[in-house]
Structure formats: C-alpha cells, structure tokens
Amino acid sequence: MFFLMLRQSFFRGRRRKALATLTIVLSASLITALMNVSIDVGDKMAREMKSYGANINMVPKSEAIPLEIGGVDYNPLKDRVFINESDLPKIKEIFWHNNIAGFAPFLKTTVEIAGNAKKRINLIGTNFDRQIPIAGDDEFRTGVKVVFPYWQVKGEWPGDEEPAGILAGAALARDLGLKPGDRLTVKGAGDTGREESFVVKGILTTGGAEESALVAPLAVVQRLAGMEGKVQSVSVSALTVPEDKLSRKARQSNDSLDSMEYDRWYCTAYVSSITHQIEEAIPNVTARPIWQVAAGEGAVVNKIQLLMIVVTIAAFIASGLGISSLMATTIMERSREIGLMKALGAADWEVYLLFLSESAFVGVIGGLLGCLAGAGLSQIIGLSIFGSYVSFSPIVVPVNVAVSVLIALSGSLMPSRLITKLYPAEVLHGRR
Amino acid sequence: MLPYLVNFINAFIPLSLAAGMVIALISSLRGGKGYRSLFVAIACGVLAGAVVYPVAFRHESLTSARAILHGAALVAAVLNAGALFIPAGRFAAIGRCAALIFMAALSAASGFSFAAFVAEQSISSTAVLNTELIVNIGGFLAALFVTASLIPMTVCMGGKCGRGTVAAALLLVSLLLAAQWSADILLALMRLEMVELTSARVSVVAKAGKYARLLPYVEALVLASLSLVFFLKRTVIPADELAAMDKAERRKARSGLVTEKRRLKCAVASVLVVLGILLYHDLYASRPPKISKPLNLKPDSEGMIRVKIDDLSDGNLHRYSHVTDDGHVVRFFLINRSGGRKVGVVYDACMLCGDMGYIQEKNEVICIACNVRIFVPSIGKAGGCNPIPLAHKVENGYVVVAAEELDKGAKYFSEVVTVKVKDPVSGKEMISRDAPQKYEFKGRTYYFESEETLEKFKVEPEKFVGEKESRYFRVQGYQGA
Numbered sequence: 001m002f003f004l005m006l007r008q009s010f011f012r013g014r015r016r017k018a019l020a021t022l023t024i025v026l027s028a029s030l031i032t033a034l035m036n037v038s039i040d041v042g043d044k045m046a047r048e049m050k051s052y053g054a055n056i057n058m059v060p061k062s063e064a065i066p067l068e069i070g071g072v073d074y075n076p077l078k079d080r081v082f083i084n085e086s087d088l089p090k091i092k093e094i095f096w097h098n099n100i101a102g103f104a105p106f107l108k109t110t111v112e113i114a115g116n117a118k119k120r121i122n123l124i125g126t127n128f129d130r131q132i133p134i135a136g137d138d139e140f141r142t143g144v145k146v147v148f149p150y151w152q153v154k155g156e157w158p159g160d161e162e163p164a165g166i167l168a169g170a171a172l173a174r175d176l177g178l179k180p181g182d183r184l185t186v187k188g189a190g191d192t193g194r195e196e197s198f199v200v201k202g203i204l205t206t207g208g209a210e211e212s213a214l215v216a217p218l219a220v221v222q223r224l225a226g227m228e229g230k231v232q233s234v235s236v237s238a239l240t241v242p243e244d245k246l247s248r249k250a251r252q253s254n255d256s257l258d259s260m261e262y263d264r265w266y267c268t269a270y271v272s273s274i275t276h277q278i279e280e281a282i283p284n285v286t287a288r289p290i291w292q293v294a295a296g297e298g299a300v301v302n303k304i305q306l307l308m309i310v311v312t313i314a315a316f317i318a319s320g321l322g323i324s325s326l327m328a329t330t331i332m333e334r335s336r337e338i339g340l341m342k343a344l345g346a347a348d349w350e351v352y353l354l355f356l357s358e359s360a361f362v363g364v365i366g367g368l369l370g371c372l373a374g375a376g377l378s379q380i381i382g383l384s385i386f387g388s389y390v391s392f393s394p395i396v397v398p399v400n401v402a403v404s405v406l407i408a409l410s411g412s413l414m415p416s417r418l419i420t421k422l423y424p425a426e427v428l429h430g431r432r
Numbered sequence: 433m434l435p436y437l438v439n440f441i442n443a444f445i446p447l448s449l450a451a452g453m454v455i456a457l458i459s460s461l462r463g464g465k466g467y468r469s470l471f472v473a474i475a476c477g478v479l480a481g482a483v484v485y486p487v488a489f490r491h492e493s494l495t496s497a498r499a500i501l502h503g504a505a506l507v508a509a510v511l512n513a514g515a516l517f518i519p520a521g522r523f524a525a526i527g528r529c530a531a532l533i534f535m536a537a538l539s540a541a542s543g544f545s546f547a548a549f550v551a552e553q554s555i556s557s558t559a560v561l562n563t564e565l566i567v568n569i570g571g572f573l574a575a576l577f578v579t580a581s582l583i584p585m586t587v588c589m590g591g592k593c594g595r596g597t598v599a600a601a602l603l604l605v606s607l608l609l610a611a612q613w614s615a616d617i618l619l620a621l622m623r624l625e626m627v628e629l630t631s632a633r634v635s636v637v638a639k640a641g642k643y644a645r646l647l648p649y650v651e652a653l654v655l656a657s658l659s660l661v662f663f664l665k666r667t668v669i670p671a672d673e674l675a676a677m678d679k680a681e682r683r684k685a686r687s688g689l690v691t692e693k694r695r696l697k698c699a700v701a702s703v704l705v706v707l708g709i710l711l712y713h714d715l716y717a718s719r720p721p722k723i724s725k726p727l728n729l730k731p732d733s734e735g736m737i738r739v740k741i742d743d744l745s746d747g748n749l750h751r752y753s754h755v756t757d758d759g760h761v762v763r764f765f766l767i768n769r770s771g772g773r774k775v776g777v778v779y780d781a782c783m784l785c786g787d788m789g790y791i792q793e794k795n796e797v798i799c800i801a802c803n804v805r806i807f808v809p810s811i812g813k814a815g816g817c818n819p820i821p822l823a824h825k826v827e828n829g830y831v832v833v834a835a836e837e838l839d840k841g842a843k844y845f846s847e848v849v850t851v852k853v854k855d856p857v858s859g860k861e862m863i864s865r866d867a868p869q870k871y872e873f874k875g876r877t878y879y880f881e882s883e884e885t886l887e888k889f890k891v892e893p894e895k896f897v898g899e900k901e902s903r904y905f906r907v908q909g910y911q912g913a
Contacts, residue, residue: 038560050557097816098815099805239805267784268802302560308561
C-alpha cells in the first residue's frame, strides 16, 4: 500500500520535483568534483605508504640541515661534504641487507661544453649496472638500472668500465641536437678544469632533472671534478613492509618506543628502520625515504580538502533552503490529500514517511546526476591544477548519494512539520 | 571495512541485546514510558569507556583500567541479576536503578573494548581523504546501524515472550559476560602481580579467552531463541472468530497479524545478517594466507634427495617435505633465484618468525608471519627475514640434499606426524603415538617399548644411535649455511 501511494504521488508536481532535483545536482556536482580530486591524490598517497618498496635518499648529514631562507640555500657546507664511495658496501651489511635491492651513487659537477663556453651544464656521475664486491656475495650488481627501472634509454646503456661512454638527457639532447654516436668534449669548471671527450651512447628519459644533464660513469666524473672516491648522494632501493601504527609512532620519535616496541620496529623491514640501520652503518649520513606523491600533490591537496569542506557546508545550506521552500509549497498544495489520509486513519508518522521518502528519492536521483556532472568538472580541475586527468574513484558515488539524500531530508524536515498542524475536518472543508 | 564492522558488532552486540531486554522488562511494568534515562545511561557509558582508553593509555595503566571497568560491570551485573528476582510490581524503582547501573557499566566496557580496537588499527594510512578511510567509516556506520536495530527487535520479541523468559535470557547473557569479565580480572590481577601465577589460573584465563570468540554467536542465538518463543506465542485468530467480527474490527485484527509477522521476519533476518557477517569474517576473511601443499620426497638408497634443476626453470617456489625418523615434518623449498640456473635451496622457515613458511604471490616471495617481501636473488643467503639456508650440492643437473642434513633442521618445524618407529635398544617396531616411553637426545626423539630399555639407553646413548651431530636450534639457523 505504502509503495503504491509513493509511486502515485511521485509523478505529481513534476516541475517542482525537477527543480528540486536540479538544486541537488548543482551542489552534488560541486562536492563530487572536489572530493574526486582529493580522493585521487589520497589514494595515491595511501598506495605509496602501503607499497612494498621504497626509494631512500642518502646524503651527508650536514647537507640535510635546512638553511633555506626565501628559497635560497644558505647552508655553507652544501656541496663541500661528501660520502666516501668505499663506505657504500656497508649498506649491504645492515640487518635487513637482503631487503636492499640496489643502490646508485651520484656525484654532480658543472662542466662546459668545449667550443660553447657560455653553456654550463650538469654532469652527473653514477653507476649504471656495476658489480660491487660485497662480503659473502660475489655477484651483486647494482646501479641506476636496478634502482630506477623506469629510466629509459634510446640507444644503449654505456658500460661502467669504459670511460668514454655517456648518456645525454632528452631535453639537453634536444637543445644541442645530440644523437647516439655523437662525439662530445667537455671541460671541467674553472680555468684549470681538464678536458674529457665522450661518445653519446644513448638518450635518457627519466621525467626528472637528469633530462637536462649528461650522465657518465662515476669514476670519470670523480676524476674530472678532482674528487676521487667521493659521492654526493646515494639512492637506495629497498623492499619494505607497509607503514602501520608502530612505524608512524617511530617516525615521530625513536624515544617514544619502549624497548619491546623498539625491538619489533628494528626487526621489521619498515622503511624507517632500514634508514635507521643505514645511518648506523655509515657515519655522518642522513637517510630519508622519498615519498613522491606526499611531497608533490599532497601539499596542494590539503587546500583542496579545506575548500571541499567549505563548499560542502555552503552547498548543504543553500540547497537545503531551496528544497525547504519547495516542500512547503507541496504540502500546502496537497493539504486536502493529507487531510483525507488522516481521516482514513493514517498516523502522522505515516504521512511523514510518505513525504520524506519522496524527497529522499529526489535526493538519490539528484546525487547520481550530480556525480556525472562532477566527474566532468573534476577533470577540468585536475587539468588546471596538476596538469593531468583525474581518475574517477567509485567510492565518490555512494558518499555523494548519501550527502544528497541528507540534504533533501534535512531540507524537508522543517516544512513537513506542517503536516501535524493540519486537521482533517478543517482541511477537507477548505478552511485552511 | 570488515574489521571495523565485525569488531563493532562483537563489542556492542551484548549491549544492544541487554538494552532491548531491559526495555522489554521495564515496559511490561510501566506501560512503555520512561526509557529516556536508559539511553542517557548508555550514551554516557559508551562515552566514558571511549574516553578512559586514551587516558589510561597515556598513563600506561591499560591493564588496571580494563580490570576496574570490568570489575564495575561485574558488580553491576550481579546487582541487576539480583533485582530480577524481586517479584514484579514491588520495589520497581530498585529494579530500574539496578538496570540503569548495569547498562551504564556494560556500555562503558563495550566502549572501552571498541576504543582499544580502533586505537590499535589505523583507520587510514594518510591524513588526506581516501577510499580506505571512507570505506572504514562506512563499515563503522553499517555496524552501528545493525547493532542499533537489534534493540527494537529485541524489545518486540521480548515484549511478547513474557517476563520470565526475558529475565532468563538476560540472566544468561549476564552470566556469559560475567564469566568473561572475571577471567579478564583474574588475568589483570596476575599481570599486576596481585595474585600468584598458577597453572590452573592461567588455564582458566586461556580457556575463557578461547571461548570468548564464540560469545557474539551465542548472543545472536539468544535473540534467535527469543524469536522462536515469539513465534510459538504468536496471536492466532481462528477463521470463524474472524468471520464473526465487525468489518472494522476484522481489518484491525488482520493488520495486527501482518505487523506481528513482519516483526518476526525482521528479527530473523537481522540474526541471519549478524551470523553471516561473523561467520564470513571468522571462517574466511580473517584467515592468514596458507602455504601450498609440499610434495613429500623420500631419500634414495644413499640417503640423498634429488631434484632436477630443469623442473625449477619456471621461476616458481617449489615446496617439498621430508619426514624424519621420529616423525618431524621438515619442509624446504627450491627456487630459481635469478634468470639463470642459480637455485636457492632453503628450509621453509625463518629464524626470526618461525615455521609459518613463505608463499609466492606473482613474482614476490613473502614471509607469511611478518609480511616482508623477500628479495628473490637473495634467497639462499642468511640474514633478515630470509629463509634459513640449507646445505646442498649441485651434481649434473640435479640439486642434491642429504636427508641427514634435513634431519638436523627438524627442530625448526613444529609439525609432527605419527610414524612407525623402532626401539633403538630392543629393535621392536611400534607406532610413535602409542610408544610407552620417549626420550629426547641431541634434539632427536627416541621411542621405547618399556622403562627398562629407556634406562639402558640413558646410560650410554651413543652405543645405540651412534655418533651423530645434534640437531640445530633455531638460533643456530645461520650456521647451517
């Protein structure tokens, strides 16, 4: 009986219902768009935290002292303190040494290309795929090929032992018109810098700063820069377990752990315990995990979240008010019907239920349509802020429908109090 | 989502049942008015429990806070149970008071246990809004809805069952809760070193802990049995009586029947939903991953186990087992650890985590106990959470493992099967399970037909079993490499 009445009453007053749906669609699409952008980034961050691998960046301790004022680095020790290359095998001697998949040292220096004295470019020295002697393992090979599997080379990788092979970053190669097989002579910075000549073996695409630099075997760059046996930073790739409560607690401060928790933390392959062990093994270095999403998009998304909360509240109030006035008119218009229902023995709550479920239904339809509109809107936001499309998260749909229903219900709640004030006899006589 | 759903139901199902039954009892006395104070008591109790947890956590007094809450609840339960025996109609105020206190104490205990669960979990891995966070909140809300809807169900069912049945059901639920709480208090007292630790007490606590998992099921069944009583006591109006009624009265009577039927259906459905969720979680979703079944290998006449290297070229984890003379099942696995023909030969046990074993998921090998991904090229080397290396040889395309070597690793594994054994002294054959005497020597278990042979053995064991190296202890795992 109830559903029969609901169905019949639903097709009445269609214009007003269309208007109410439109109100909800507008607010729902705004909420969907912002929520979708925020959830997309949030999911990426969660995935990063839960992943089973991480990259760790290791730099000399003094390098990690933040002395940046107004975007300029004032650290007097910057680029003056180095890590000894001979210390690196110690990374494979920590407790979790089997979880270290590889590491790649870096040394950066500025060079001039011979015959083009104005142009100063970065020359990065690293290992490509080099065998490193480790105690108990005579076949451990590591380098950027292991640590950064997504680095792509057009042409071929140079060998670590041949001093003349070099990779040119894609952007640099475009600027200078380099292609694999070209010869290149570079000169170390300063007047006394020595000269080396190279053969470009391949063009490197990484998506990072290496694209506008030359990448050469480490030993060559050390010789060129006059810093034999030194490296500036090391990227370590480790297999880890996802972050959880204990690791977050440890991240805040090692001292907050009691001895049992400390043991458990130390003996679990969290990225934080691995970095801690690296710092223990090699003197005077700082190791930090690199959370790529958290550092990049994560910073913007906090603002979006705040915006989302404000917009949600505003949309909630605005469309709630709109629905409220629409509902009041409906009830006044259908007062005779309500009077008749009451005269036939309907309790107040049954009449309430009829009207409220009607508006809840409007809320569901509005919410679904709003999701469609909001999905499009979120692409525009994504393109303008992050410069990329935003994938649609399915979880937005139920949340948004729930919010829309809430808007519709809370809007209808106030006017539907009128129902109690209608007396059958008066209404049916037309006195009210 | 599911952990939040299930733990909320586990924590609050006794509360919603007890609340429903108390309301049913009160309304049978006072005609359905005045349970606002009851809901206020529940709300205050839950809030108090949820607040006590973080405070106690900060002051590192969780055990005592838990014990005090449970002690208070225990006293309240006893008071309430006593009040139930007061005849209806007399001293109704005392009964109401006892019920209020019981509700408040019970909700505090429930709130505390759920707060403890929430604090141990992380509801989301980042502060930014994400799917996981929303789904977890969804699970919480769903559980809130399910447990809250149990209250009116219980009131409906209980209202028709009569005071005696409801009181009996309430007593049963209180008794179950009280048993659990007392065990908990006992455990706390032992932890705080206020009573002496004895094996009898520990076994009581352990048994209570084991059966506490069944409590939510029992409580759901209490509601089910109330519904059964409801069904037995349902209103039945004979057809001729119905025909004799006025039109209006007949409609009313029919409508009453329909309503009753709907309520019963709702109650049965919600019991089924709760049971379904709990069973799904306990029997399926919360089970840890299992290792694949190992292939049992028998050593050849030289006491060697041979595995062809070509069989391993698929890069998968190949798990084998070997049963030692005294029935220990020793598992080991072989894996092609780098593209070539290099093979990692290891025991299926970790020096840190024990013998839960390793599983392969796609290209990753995972230690089940601690969920660490093992770097496949490093399998066969000692350290970290790597499997314990197993001494072996490679001979013309075969990996050769000595059964003697596997026997030495038997102590890494806890699984023991029944085998045919020989008395080393008399040479009599028997089934290991039925052997009257056994004795451990150098990590190996020997079985004896009588005390006499055992004594002989104890005097000079080497004479009977020869000079063998003793088995490794788990801490020696890395020396085997």
